[in-house]
Amino acid sequence: MGHWWERNILEPGKLPLLLALTAFVLTFLVTRVITRLIRAGKGPFGNVETGGMHIHHVVPGVVLTVAGGFGAVASDRHGAGGAIAAVLFGMGAGLVLDEFALILHLDDVYWSEEGRKSVEVVVLTAALVGLLLSGFAPFGVNDLTQEELQDRGSAISTIAGNFLFSLIALGKGKARIAILGAIVPLVALVGAVRLARPGSLWARRFYGRRPRARAKAALRAYRHDRRWIRPRRAVQDWIGGKPDPRPVRLPGRH
Numbered sequence: 001m002g003h004w005w006e007r008n009i010l011e012p013g014k015l016p017l018l019l020a021l022t023a024f025v026l027t028f029l030v031t032r033v034i035t036r037l038i039r040a041g042k043g044p045f046g047n048v049e050t051g052g053m054h055i056h057h058v059v060p061g062v063v064l065t066v067a068g069g070f071g072a073v074a075s076d077r078h079g080a081g082g083a084i085a086a087v088l089f090g091m092g093a094g095l096v097l098d099e100f101a102l103i104l105h106l107d108d109v110y111w112s113e114e115g116r117k118s119v120e121v122v123v124l125t126a127a128l129v130g131l132l133l134s135g136f137a138p139f140g141v142n143d144l145t146q147e148e149l150q151d152r153g154s155a156i157s158t159i160a161g162n163f164l165f166s167l168i169a170l171g172k173g174k175a176r177i178a179i180l181g182a183i184v185p186l187v188a189l190v191g192a193v194r195l196a197r198p199g200s201l202w203a204r205r206f207y208g209r210r211p212r213a214r215a216k217a218a219l220r221a222y223r224h225d226r227r228w229i230r231p232r233r234a235v236q237d238w239i240g241g242k243p244d245p246r247p248v249r250l251p252g253r254h
Helices: 002-008 012-040 058-074 080-098 100-105 113-133 138-143 146-150 152-171 175-181 187-193 201-206 211-240
Strands: none
Touching: 012 080, 012 113, 058 080, 080 100, 080 113, 100 113, 113 175, 113 211, 152 175, 152 187, 152 201, 175 187, 201 211
């Protein structure tokens, strides 16, 4: 365990990534604690406003991300400048992705059902960076031996194969598996061989004249969502806070 930690985590070239990931996670957690206190009306915190306009924390997040990104490019990543740039970038990314749903919908959906996307994106990002930090490389290149790496044909075919599996899984509406499969070998293969989700690009293209396949895909998606939606929402609520209940709409009103 000690050798693995030294080789994969404490390796000098990976220190900026470790600092960025730590800053990213801590910034997200601190931000969520503060926003939940503001929502509950507790503590000394409050919304930042100027001229009657609410300044969302994605704004300083963009500034920090830009500063950290340019700082990383301009500095030696092994020196103090690279470490500072990594921390700034991680903090900025945490603030930006905490309001990912707002950027996606161009609306303040922070405490709505749509706001769950922010929590999901942050967790997925942290998991992917953690995998990279642990020694995984995109599309399974880390699993190649030195002989295979020297053989360009083997390396290219491995990368192309894993990329194809991820692309098929994405086309089948399995975005999480596709993204994780880009880092962890053969994960995307599971999504590539299973039935597509209803409404996905693959289902519209290949299930149009196959009613049995459409029905089977819909039933499998229903069973999967019924099994996992409550545990997934419980985890999201625990991390990011429970969304506001949707307003009840009266019949005939829009």
